[in-house]
Amino acid sequence: MAIPLLLLLLLLASSSFISAAPPTPPFSPQDNILIDCGAKSPATLPDGRSFKTEEQSTQFLKTNKDIQVSVPSADVPSPIYLTARIFTEQATYAFQLTRPGFHWVRLHFFPLKNNEFDLQQATFSVMTDKYVLLHNFKVNNNTNAILKEYLLNVTEPKFSINFIPMKNSAAFINAIEVVSAPDSLISDQGTALFPVDSFSGLSDFGYQVAYRLNMGGPLITSQNDTLGRTWIPDTDFLKDKNLARSFSVATNVVKYTDVLTPIIAPATVYSSLTKMADSKTMQPNFNVSWKFDVDTSFDYVLRMHFCDIVSKSLNDLYFNVYINGKMAISGLDLSSLTGELGVPYYKDIVVNASTMSGGLSVQIGPMNEKTGTVNAILNGLEVLKMSNSVDSLDGEFGVDGTSAGLGTKGTVAAVGFAMMFGAFVGLGAMVIKWKRRPQDWQKRNSFSAWLLPIHASDSSFMASKNSVGSHKSNFYSSTGLGRYFSFAELQEATKNFDSSAIIGVGGFGNVYLGTIDDGTKVAVKRGNPQSEQGITEFQTEIQMLSKLRHRHLVSLIGYCDENDEMILVYEYMSNGPFRDHLYGKNLQPLSWKQRLEISIGAARGLHYLHTGIAQGIIHRDVKTTNILLDDAFVAKVADFGLSKDAPMGQNHVSTAVKGSFGYLDPEYFRRQQLTDKSDVYSFGVVLLEVLCARPAINPQLPREQVSLAEWAMQWKRKGLIEKIIDPHLVGTINPESMKKFAEAAEKCLAEYGVDRPTMGDVLWNLEYALQLQEAFTQGKSEEEAKVQSATVSASPAPVAVTPISPSSDHRPVFKPEENKGPAEVQAIDDHSGTAMFAQFSGLSGR
Ligand SMILES: *[C@@H]1O[C@H](CO)[C@@H](O)[C@H](O)[C@H]1NC(C)=O
Ligand SMILES: *[C@@H]1O[C@H](CO)[C@@H](O)[C@H](O)[C@H]1NC(C)=O
Numbered sequence: 001m002a003i004p005l006l007l008l009l010l011l012l013a014s015s016s017f018i019s020a021a022p023p024t025p026p027f028s029p030q031d032n033i034l035i036d037c038g039a040k041s042p043a044t045l046p047d048g049r050s051f052k053t054e055e056q057s058t059q060f061l062k063t064n065k066d067i068q069v070s071v072p073s074a075d076v077p078s079p080i081y082l083t084a085r086i087f088t089e090q091a092t093y094a095f096q097l098t099r100p101g102f103h104w105v106r107l108h109f110f111p112l113k114n115n116e117f118d119l120q121q122a123t124f125s126v127m128t129d130k131y132v133l134l135h136n137f138k139v140n141n142n143t144n145a146i147l148k149e150y151l152l153n154v155t156e157p158k159f160s161i162n163f164i165p166m167k168n169s170a171a172f173i174n175a176i177e178v179v180s181a182p183d184s185l186i187s188d189q190g191t192a193l194f195p196v197d198s199f200s201g202l203s204d205f206g207y208q209v210a211y212r213l214n215m216g217g218p219l220i221t222s223q224n225d226t227l228g229r230t231w232i233p234d235t236d237f238l239k240d241k242n243l244a245r246s247f248s249v250a251t252n253v254v255k256y257t258d259v260l261t262p263i264i265a266p267a268t269v270y271s272s273l274t275k276m277a278d279s280k281t282m283q284p285n286f287n288v289s290w291k292f293d294v295d296t297s298f299d300y301v302l303r304m305h306f307c308d309i310v311s312k313s314l315n316d317l318y319f320n321v322y323i324n325g326k327m328a329i330s331g332l333d334l335s336s337l338t339g340e341l342g343v344p345y346y347k348d349i350v351v352n353a354s355t356m357s358g359g360l361s362v363q364i365g366p367m368n369e370k371t372g373t374v375n376a377i378l379n380g381l382e383v384l385k386m387s388n389s390v391d392s393l394d395g396e397f398g399v400d401g402t403s404a405g406l407g408t409k410g411t412v413a414a415v416g417f418a419m420m421f422g423a424f425v426g427l428g429a430m431v432i433k434w435k436r437r438p439q440d441w442q443k444r445n446s447f448s449a450w451l452l453p454i455h456a457s458d459s460s461f462m463a464s465k466n467s468v469g470s471h472k473s474n475f476y477s478s479t480g481l482g483r484y485f486s487f488a489e490l491q492e493a494t495k496n497f498d499s500s501a502i503i504g505v506g507g508f509g510n511v512y513l514g515t516i517d518d519g520t521k522v523a524v525k526r527g528n529p530q531s532e533q534g535i536t537e538f539q540t541e542i543q544m545l546s547k548l549r550h551r552h553l554v555s556l557i558g559y560c561d562e563n564d565e566m567i568l569v570y571e572y573m574s575n576g577p578f579r580d581h582l583y584g585k586n587l588q589p590l591s592w593k594q595r596l597e598i599s600i601g602a603a604r605g606l607h608y609l610h611t612g613i614a615q616g617i618i619h620r621d622v623k624t625t626n627i628l629l630d631d632a633f634v635a636k637v638a639d640f641g642l643s644k645d646a647p648m649g650q651n652h653v654s655t656a657v658k659g660s661f662g663y664l665d666p667e668y669f670r671r672q673q674l675t676d677k678s679d680v681y682s683f684g685v686v687l688l689e690v691l692c693a694r695p696a697i698n699p700q701l702p703r704e705q706v707s708l709a710e711w712a713m714q715w716k717r718k719g720l721i722e723k724i725i726d727p728h729l730v731g732t733i734n735p736e737s738m739k740k741f742a743e744a745a746e747k748c749l750a751e752y753g754v755d756r757p758t759m760g761d762v763l764w765n766l767e768y769a770l771q772l773q774e775a776f777t778q779g780k781s782e783e784e785a786k787v788q789s790a791t792v793s794a795s796p797a798p799v800a801v802t803p804i805s806p807s808s809d810h811r812p813v814f815k816p817e818e819n820k821g822p823a824e825v826q827a828i829d830d831h832s833g834t835a836m837f838a839q840f841s842g843l844s845g846r
């Protein structure tokens, strides 16, 4: 037994594959820019690297207003934290690079105490020319140093990093590193997790290092790493420490090859590992699991490092690797991959956000076969966040304001939008300061108060403001706003504003259905000629409105201001208000999946208003009649009629109570203070309407039932919300999905704004509810297919599912197979004798 093994080893040793560990020269980066921001003299780190002052470095800092601060004491973890530079306006560091390719970009933040600014509360964004690195970032109560580390492929010699403070806030930075990374570090090829497939194109992404772990080993600081990286121990991420054991050998046991050099990871990583705890003393079959907190809206690359330093002989260790519960590597056989023990190996696995509903988990475990040693190992793990479709690494919006939700980057709207605003988005949208509205704005019977986001702007933004009134065509063409319609054109489109074309009536004028050009239907909103609002304000507001472009906001097509008319032309939403599809109109009921999709769309629109490029817009009148559906049932938020900007820092707007009864935030009602959390409250009521299919307020009902929010929350607290859901949903709604959804509604309806989630949080809860529903439907149809093939019956095979019933908790519901024709779900109710029917076919597919 030992002899053939020895032979094998000799054979392998003589092959050229394993050359005796080649002495790799340390990597010397071509670009190695280290800046100690705000410093008066350079700082040298324990690892020997010297951070220069801004003046010493050849890089260019462009800023109008900045402040240098420093702390005298050496009471900071590193000399680079002794100083910081604070920006109250957009600032840019411009770098001249000598070599294209991947670069480390490391941003060091340490909120040092100073008399100028509370840096813990400073809120700002950081972007390069291409990538969004941080979106509305805030250190918050974190008093530790924060390192944000990126790996970006820079293709132009000029590279800049922009710091953009939020309105009335500041940005700050303590130190910046821009350092070339070796080409061999990033390979273009990886493996997609689910379904397992090869993945190419990894070099097209930007990355943020989310985690970098040295399994079973010590902390490795920048001075001990080949590329200045930091590797932290894995113990804090282990789900059950009792199931794992650490193991290490001397670093010289690690045998690098000419492909796998210490550049990939230092020997300290490969010479230690975490393995299964001694299997003899326990049930032999278990997994070692790690769990990571990640932003689940992004895709990730997991670089998994392995090195078999535990086996006594080759071909003895085989194990499985799982990511998010899915098989990532089946029967990993390091011996056959490396040919020798102690030879490092890594694998890049691309993990799609769609598999990440419960965060990121990594597991290693034995194969189920009774062969070989029962063990599994992992030596190191790097979790890299991948840039999304709009090149953002934080938040859904790209540098030019386009949203990842748009799907493709190249839509006409997005391009036009980028051209329109690119000029100053590049320099930071925050340069523009929107003034607050005059206090009496609501009293004006104004057009803007009817359907526009209310904003005034200062003249630094509107260069041609002085000439606005008299040269309107110049004004529009110079700012590239939507299409200009002549009054005659719109007269023709609406049959001279015929009353039969009216599809909506507002306090400030009517909405007409019109047909333009090739038959495109549009909604034409014509301001009441008696409106006191000036034409100048109208124009200002169109400008603001056209800034808001999002798949889930009703978009402005054009306008007409001829003869002092104030007319806006919007896309026509053929399926009308969401509410009409929930109750009162006898339309075909929407499936639960459709309701979830529509709710998600509306949440996205509101999230964009709150956090998107225009920043801090509060809708103020969120309700099911302001969520419109297009011909494909895509939800779009309409009627920013009462919108008002939320000044940053101040966090609320004092204002007279407006909005719709039944949807009003109680805090807003009491204190007359408006925040984006007021919209969240109203959205909570919308969610209940979606679930229960009844109005927010119904005065005809017994008193305790009049207010939907109060009534439904009573049932929710009793844990019996399923008793009051829309009967059409019974039998087709997954109880877990409903639970998640009702929880989201409950959180939105919290008494105090601070306790309510953000729209972004609500969004993720809804997405999760949708996933649960989809898994449920999928599971059911598989089950049905099985039953069907097993049953030779002519009639549809009934399949029991777990129902949600308004009158009894565990009532069997029988559901025929789903097919293309109309089908029914029949709930058999022994008590009432009423069978419940729900039409669901033809709805779920939309
Ligand atoms: C920071 O704030 C959060 C909640 O606001 C709290 O849970 C946490 O303990 C705080 N951390 C520190 C270090 O104060
Ligand atoms: C960086 O991107 C460019 C352009 O997409 C590509 O040609 C190049 O190969 C990339 N560099 C690396 C090191 O992957």
Ligand SMILES: *[C@@H]1O[C@H](CO)[C@@H](O)[C@H](O)[C@H]1NC(C)=O
Pocket: 218, 219, 220, 223, 224, 268
């Ligand atoms: C890191 O490097 C220093 C100096 O080279 C050395 O003294 C120390 O032992 C190293 N630490 C580890 C964990 O390798």
Ligand SMILES: *[C@@H]1O[C@H](CO)[C@@H](O)[C@H](O)[C@H]1NC(C)=O
Pocket: 285, 286, 287, 322, 324, 325, 326, 363, 365, 366
């Ligand atoms: C290990 O985890 C995977 C994925 O979660 C699971 O399918 C498998 O059954 C687990 N193995 C053991 C032995 O528990």
Ligand SMILES: *[C@@H]1O[C@H](CO)[C@@H](O)[C@H](O)[C@H]1NC(C)=O
Pocket: 299, 350, 352, 353, 354, 386
């Ligand atoms: C993740 O999945 C989505 C939807 O299937 C796809 O559009 C996206 O390209 C995937 N991401 C990666 C990195 O493959």
